[in-house]
Amino acid sequence: MAAPFVPPKSTHTKPYVPEWVPPPTTKLVTDWAHVTEVDLSKLDSEDPEVVKELLATTKKAIKEDGFIYLTNYGVSLSNLHRQFSLAQYLHRNISEEDKERLVVDIKSGKFAGWKGRHGFVDKTAKNNFDGIEQFNFYREEFDSMDSKVPGVIKPFMDEIVAFCDYLTQSVNRRLLKLLSRVLELPDDYLWDHVQGQGGPVNDGYFRHALFHPLESEVKDRMAGIRMMGHTDYGTTTMLFSVPVTALQICPKRDGNWKYVKYNPGALVINLGEALEIISAGQFKATLHKVAQPPADQENTERLSIVLFNAAKSDLQLKPCDNSPLIQRDGYNLTSYGVFTEFNKALQAGMRVPTCKEWRELQIARKGQSEPQKKNGTPKIINGVKFWEDTYMGVKVLLPA
Numbered sequence: 001m002a003a004p005f006v007p008p009k010s011t012h013t014k015p016y017v018p019e020w021v022p023p024p025t026t027k028l029v030t031d032w033a034h035v036t037e038v039d040l041s042k043l044d045s046e047d048p049e050v051v052k053e054l055l056a057t058t059k060k061a062i063k064e065d066g067f068i069y070l071t072n073y074g075v076s077l078s079n080l081h082r083q084f085s086l087a088q089y090l091h092r093n094i095s096e097e098d099k100e101r102l103v104v105d106i107k108s109g110k111f112a113g114w115k116g117r118h119g120f121v122d123k124t125a126k127n128n129f130d131g132i133e134q135f136n137f138y139r140e141e142f143d144s145m146d147s148k149v150p151g152v153i154k155p156f157m158d159e160i161v162a163f164c165d166y167l168t169q170s171v172n173r174r175l176l177k178l179l180s181r182v183l184e185l186p187d188d189y190l191w192d193h194v195q196g197q198g199g200p201v202n203d204g205y206f207r208h209a210l211f212h213p214l215e216s217e218v219k220d221r222m223a224g225i226r227m228m229g230h231t232d233y234g235t236t237t238m239l240f241s242v243p244v245t246a247l248q249i250c251p252k253r254d255g256n257w258k259y260v261k262y263n264p265g266a267l268v269i270n271l272g273e274a275l276e277i278i279s280a281g282q283f284k285a286t287l288h289k290v291a292q293p294p295a296d297q298e299n300t301e302r303l304s305i306v307l308f309n310a311a312k313s314d315l316q317l318k319p320c321d322n323s324p325l326i327q328r329d330g331y332n333l334t335s336y337g338v339f340t341e342f343n344k345a346l347q348a349g350m351r352v353p354t355c356k357e358w359r360e361l362q363i364a365r366k367g368q369s370e371p372q373k374k375n376g377t378p379k380i381i382n383g384v385k386f387w388e389d390t391y392m393g394v395k396v397l398l399p400a
């Protein structure tokens, strides 16, 4: 049985941190997205039938929905709420000087540091206001805490480091073991060959985000959206389920967006493009967005904690043809998947991007919360409008 998360024993006196109180859930949504629960503790079961059933459940969910609720992964609700309390403390107490000093520069291809409510593109442009504050911890933030982390959160970095270490080294490693088994590969295949290694977040990042309620003028401009539809580019995204309903998914890319229901303590996991490509489309990087919450939650702050796990920086994005599942079932090519476009580039003999090139290009080009502003006419696929773009010879579709 995998060891549970145990917070570190403090070696110093810390300031008092008010407890995060989960806000009330919505009463207005009834038509929820289909998301399957995957109980990670079953992977350790001595009963082969239990493990077999877990594999079958996971295989179906990641091919059809691309999203799962991961439960019993080793973090208690009280330890999880402590991390939310720390995120809330950071957002309530970060100094104006630290906001200025640590401001994010997405042209670098990273979200590292502080992002204010003004949006990603230009903090002086009024229309870029999105009401979302974030602090993003990358490897550099963990390596140089004295200079790269807001002063208010420094006394608590031991807890944040331990939490991220547990999520990457234990939860993500076990999850990748489960996914390796779905591909019928050795248990540590994805961990050893695909997942970036080293440090609490490796080449990914950990995010504390706070979505402020929007004033009606901004709400009208953003037309019900808080973060544009996108797919993640890494291996696995670990989003902790929160009471304020806002995450929406659209697995079939047919314009049928549905909210993901709050599941207390669960990790909402979605798979990134790196895993879709490596699995030859057997795993799905699902389109998702952050929408305006339902009316009974629209004036409530939404606090969010996310760990974005990244693939090895120098890994060339190609299917792992040694998977018996891929050899037997072939490539799963859809009309919209990122793997379909990568496959075209591979078949044409092109050099496809490395994971680092792919993620940095996307961050620098797309941002996350700004509506896509492009010339020309959007393309209609299955009745849904997309803008087409090309990154290093690979076509990408962005929701219009």
Ligand SMILES: [Fe+2]
Pocket: 230, 231, 232, 237, 288
């Ligand atoms: Fe995302």
